[in-house]
Amino acid sequence: MNYEEMEAEANVSTVMQFVLLGFSDLPNLQGLLFGLFSITYIMILIGNSLIIILTRLDTALQTPMYFFLANFSSLEICYVSVTLPRVLVNLCTQDRSISMRGCATQMCFFLMLATTESFLLAVMAYDRYVAICNPLHYPLVMNHRVCIRLAVGSWVCGIPVQIGQTCQIFSLHFCHSNHINHFFCDMPPILKLACGDISLHELSVYVVVLLVGAVPFMLILASYSKIISTVLRLPTSRGRDKAFSTCSSHLLVVLLFFGSATITYLRPPSSHSPGTDKLLSLFYTIVTPMFNPLIYSLRNKDVIAALRKLFLKI
Template sequence: MVDRPSASSKSLLFGLLCIGKMPRRKGLENHTVGSGFILVGFSDLPGLQGLCFTVLLVIYLVVLIGNSLTALNTVVDSSLHSPMYFFLRNLSFLEICYTSVTLPKMLVGFLREDGRISFLGCVAQLCFLVLLGSIECLLLAAMAYDRYVAICDSLHYTLTMSRVLCIRLVVGSWVAVVPVQVGQTYLVFTLPFCASHDLNHFFCDVPPLLELACADTFWNHVMLYTIIVVFAVLPASFIFISYVAIIRAILKMPSVLGRRKAFSTCSSHLGVVMLFYGSATVVYLKQRSKDSVDTDKYFALFYTIVTPMFNPVNYSLRNKEVRIALKRLLRTK
C-alpha cells in the first residue's frame, strides 16, 4: 500500500512547480526588449490631444526655422564671424538636434493617440537626450567665459579667444560627454524592468526609467548625480562666478552707453542660462515623490522645448548686430 503524500509535501511540491515556471532575469529582459514602453505623456488630458499637437507643432517649426536662420546668419554675414557668434551657431545647431530627439515622437503620439515606443527607440532617445543636454551645459559655460574675457579683459580678447581655442572648447565638450553618457545609458538599460512599462513622461528620461526597474538602482543614482555635478553644477557655478565678475566690471564703466551695450550682450545669454538650468534643477536635483511626478514632467518641457524656442528670440531681437545682419540676409534671399 502506497502512502499518500502529507500536506507539507504537497506544499513543497507546489512551491517547486511555481519556481520552475517563474521567468528568469533574462526572460524579463527579453520581455522588455520585445514590448518596449508606453509614454503616458498627456494621455490624462484626452480632450486636449488636438490642441497639444497644434501647439507643439508650432513650437517645433519655430525652433527649426528660428535656430536655422540664426545659424545661417552667423555663417553668411562676415560681421558675425566672432567667437561669440561662433558659439551661438553651435548652440543653434545643438538646439535643433535637442528638440528633434523628443518633439517628433511626441507629435506622432498625439496624432495617433498611441504612446508606445520600442525598447531600442527608448535607448536612442535617452542617449541623445542626456548627451545633447550635457553638451549644452558645457557650451553655455564656454559662452560665459567668452563674455567674461570680452568685458573683463577686452584688450586681450582677440588673442585669448582665438579660433583654435573656440574649436577646442566645442570639440572638447563632445569628447568629454559622449563616453560618459553612453555608459550611463548602457547601465540604465541593463536593469530588468519587471514592473509596469507605463512611463509617466513624454519621453524616455533617467529618473522615470529607474522608477520602473525591479533591481537595486543605488549605483545608477550615484552615477546620475555624479554626472549632474560634473556636467551641470560645476558649469553653472562657473557661469555664476563669471557673471559676478562681469557685472562688477560693467558697473565700473564710465560710459552709460557702454554699460547698456554690455548688459544687452550678456542679458540674452543669462536669460537662456536661467531658464535652462532653473527647470532642469527642479527635475533632477529635488527629491522625487509620487505627487511631484506630474510636476516634473511639465518642468521638463522648459529645458527640452521652451528654451530652444526662445534662443533665437533672445539672441536676435535683443541684439542689434544680429537684427541688422538678419535683415540683410532676408533681403538677399
Template sequence: MEYTGKLTDKNITFIKEFILLGFSELHNFQRVLFVIILVIYICILLGNGLIIVITNVERALQTPMYYFLGNFSFVEICYTSVTLPRMLKNLWNQKRHISLLSCAVQLCFFLILVVTESFLLAVMAYDRYIAICKPLYYPLIMNHKMCVQMVIGSWVTGIPVIIVQTYQVFSVPFCGSNKLDHFFCDMPPLMKLACGDTFRTEFFIFVDCFLFALIPFLLILFSYTRILQTILKLPSITGRSKAFSTCSSHLTVVCLFYGSGFIAYFQSLSSSSLGTDKIISLFYMIVTPMVNPLIYSLRNKDFIVTMRKLFSTYI
C-alpha cells in the same frame, strides 16, 4: 512584449518595451496638442536655423560670440529633434510603444545633447568674460583654433560617461508596469519603474549631474561675478550699459535652461507627482529652445541690423 522570469525567488514580469503615456489622460485634446507642438517645433527649426544661416553668411557676425551662438542653435535643433518627432507621432496615431533599445538610444542622445548645451553655455560665458575683463587679450585668446577646440570639447567631453550612464540605467531590471508616465525616455521616470537595488545607478546619476550640470553652472556664475565686478568699475554709464547688453541675452538663456532643468530633475527624483514633472520637462524641452532665437535676435542690435539688411536684399 514581456516574458516571465525569477528574481529573488518570485515570479516577475520583466519589461521588454515601454508605453509612453505622455498626455494620454487628455483624450479629447490629442489633435490640439499635436498642432500646438508641431507649430512650436517648426518655430524652433526656423528660428534656430535662421541664426545658423545668418551667423555663417554675414561677415560682420563671424566673431567668436556668434560662432558659439550658431553652434548653440544647432544643438537646440538636434536636442528637440531627438524627442519631438516621436512625440508628434504618438499624438497622431496613438501608438505609444517604444522598445528598450529605442528608449536607450533616445535617452543617450538626449543626455549627450543636454551636456553639450550645458558646456556651450559655459564656453559662451567664458567668451564674454574674456571680452569684458581682458579685452586687449581677446583676439589672442579667442582665436579661431581655440574656438573650434572649445566647441569640439563641448560635444565630446560627456559622450563616454553618458554612454556608460545609459548602460547602467538599462542594466537595472524593469519589472511590473511598463507604462512610462512621460512623453520621452528620461532618467527620473525610468528609475521609478526599476526594481531591485537602484542605489548605485542613482548615485552615479547624481555624480553626472554634478559634473555636467553643476560645474558648468558654477563656471558661468564665476564668469559673471567677475564680469559684474569689471562692469561696475567702468567710469561711464554708456560703457556699463553696452557691457551689460552684450551679456543680457546669454544670461537670460542660462536662467531659462538651468532654472527649468534643475527644477525638473530634482523634483522628479523626489517623491513629487510626475504630472508636474511632465509640464516642467515640456517647458525646458520645447519652450526654451523656441524663445532662445527671440531672446538673441530682439536683444541684440547687431543681429537686428543684419537681419534687416539680409531681408531687404533677398526679399
C-alpha cells in the same frame, strides 16, 4: 534570500518595449496638442536655422561670440529633434509604444546633447568674460583654433559619460509595468519602473548631474561675477548698458535651462510627480530652444541689422 526579495524577483519580467503615456490623460486635447507642438517645432527649426544662416552670411557676425551662438542654435535643433518628433508621432497615431533599444537610444542622445548644452553655455560665458574683462587680449585668447577646440570639447565631452550612464540604467531589471509616465524616455520616470534596490543607481545619477551640470554652472557664475564687477567700474553708462545687454540674453537662457533641469534631476525621488516632471521637462526640452532665437535676436542690434540686410537682399 527573504520573502520580499523572492517575490520581487518573481515579479521581474523581460521588458521588450515601453509605453510612453505622454499626454494620454488629456484625451480631448490630443488634436490641440499636436497642432501646438507642430507649430512650436517649426518655429524652433526656422528660428535657429535663421541664426545659423545669418552668422555664416554676415561678416559682422563672424566673431567668436556668434560662432558659439551658431553652435548653440545647431545644438538646439538636434536637442529638440530627439524628443519632439516622437511626441508628434504619438499624438498623431496614438501608438505610444517604443522599443527598449529605441528608448535607450533616445535617452542617450538626449543626455549627451543636454551635457553639450551645459558646457556650451559655460564656454559662451567664458567668451563674454574675456571680451569684457580682457578686451585687449580678446583676439589673441579667443582665436579661431581656440574657439574650434572649445566647441568640439563641448560637443564630445559628455559622450562617454552618458553612454555609460544609459547602459547602467538599462541593465536594470524592470517590473511588470512598462508604462513610462512621461512624453520621452527620461531618467527619473524610467528608474521608477526598476525593481529592487536602486539607491546606488540614483546616487550615480546625482553624481553625473553634479559633474555635467553644477561644474559648468559654477564656471558661469564665476565668469559673471567677474563680468559684473568689471562692468560696474566702466566710466560711462553707455558702456555699461551695452555690456549688460550683451550678457543678459545669455543669462536668461542659462536660468531657463539650468533652473528647470536642476529642479527635475536633483529633487529627492519621493518628491517626483508625473505632472510636475512633464511641466519642468517642457521648459528645458522645448521652451528654451523656442525662445533662444527670440532672446538673442530681439536683444541684439547686430543680429537685427543682419536680419534686415538678409530681407533686403531677398
